[in-house]
Amino acid sequence: MGIRKKWAMSGMVALLVLAIAGCGSDNDAKGGSADGKSLKIATDASYAPMEYMDTDTIKGFDIDFIKAVMEEAGIDYTVTSTGWDTMLTSVKQGTEYQAGVSSVSITDERKETYDYSIPYFESTNMIMVKEGSDIKSALDLKGKKVAVQAATTADELMSGIMGIDNGNLKRFDSNAVALMELNGGGADAVVADIAIVNEYIKNNPKEKLTGIIDKENFGSEYYGILYPKGSEWKAKLDPAIKKVIENGKYAEIYKEWFGEEPDTAALMNAK
Numbered sequence: 001m002g003i004r005k006k007w008a009m010s011g012m013v014a015l016l017v018l019a020i021a022g023c024g025s026d027n028d029a030k031g032g033s034a035d036g037k038s039l040k041i042a043t044d045a046s047y048a049p050m051e052y053m054d055t056d057t058i059k060g061f062d063i064d065f066i067k068a069v070m071e072e073a074g075i076d077y078t079v080t081s082t083g084w085d086t087m088l089t090s091v092k093q094g095t096e097y098q099a100g101v102s103s104v105s106i107t108d109e110r111k112e113t114y115d116y117s118i119p120y121f122e123s124t125n126m127i128m129v130k131e132g133s134d135i136k137s138a139l140d141l142k143g144k145k146v147a148v149q150a151a152t153t154a155d156e157l158m159s160g161i162m163g164i165d166n167g168n169l170k171r172f173d174s175n176a177v178a179l180m181e182l183n184g185g186g187a188d189a190v191v192a193d194i195a196i197v198n199e200y201i202k203n204n205p206k207e208k209l210t211g212i213i214d215k216e217n218f219g220s221e222y223y224g225i226l227y228p229k230g231s232e233w234k235a236k237l238d239p240a241i242k243k244v245i246e247n248g249k250y251a252e253i254y255k256e257w258f259g260e261e262p263d264t265a266a267l268m269n270a271k
Contacts, residue, residue, distance in 0.1 A: 094228030116224035
């Protein structure tokens with residue numbers, strides 16, 4: 001997946017800065033309120049190119065996507081970077097934040113705790129290793145040290161392959177720190193979403209990294225906007241998401257960030 005738009009900051013130091021800076025910054029956008037209510041949205045802005053901090057502004061594919069959706073719906077909103085764990089907790093409670101947009105994969109397990117929008121992005125997990133590694137597939141990660149962001153689908157997948165209590169499965173608060181573990185020699189591989197892995201490899205050629213796609217063990221995943229159980233916002237925003245995908249605005253945003261056409265047919269048929 002090619003990423004046309006340049007990520008302004010690259011390298012490990014930049015990733016760490018992004019992880020640290022991704023707390024407490026807001027993007028405000030005004031789209032005119034349809035019913036006098038506004039929506040407070042949480043994100044974890046340490047996941048370039050999907051969502052990241054550029055100085056004090058949150059940018060990324062998800063941020064442009066939610067802007068298009070909220071403009072279509074005619075609803076005021078704010079996006080605040082809270083970090084991953086805080087986002088999950090606060091959206092579950094539904095008091096301070098009523099939604100989360102942060103490359104959150106739709107899973108049956110999470111559906112027991114949250115409501116989701118209709119799918120808005122197709123992804124998969126990817127393995128990143130140093131060039132020359134003998135790791136060629138997810139099954140080769142057994143017996144290796146693997147770094148992941150905790151409570152992500154990468155964590156779930158690797159827990160299934162390596163064992164949930166395996167000490168060689170290293171869980172971190174962010175992918176930025178997981179990537180640092182690989183480059184520091186503390187891990188043999190990182191498993192994360194394909195967009196994040198490809199972006200990091202592209203921006204850090206001197207580190208001589210390579211990405212491995214394993215379609216047999218890492219299937220397609222679909223991102224959705226996260227809501228508390230029983231949220232009224234799903235019914236309000238699902239039609240706007242569908243409209244944005246159908247009217248070409250989604251493809252426009254996708255091409256801006258990834259330099260290629262999205263498979264919107266697969267997206268619209270996803271559950």
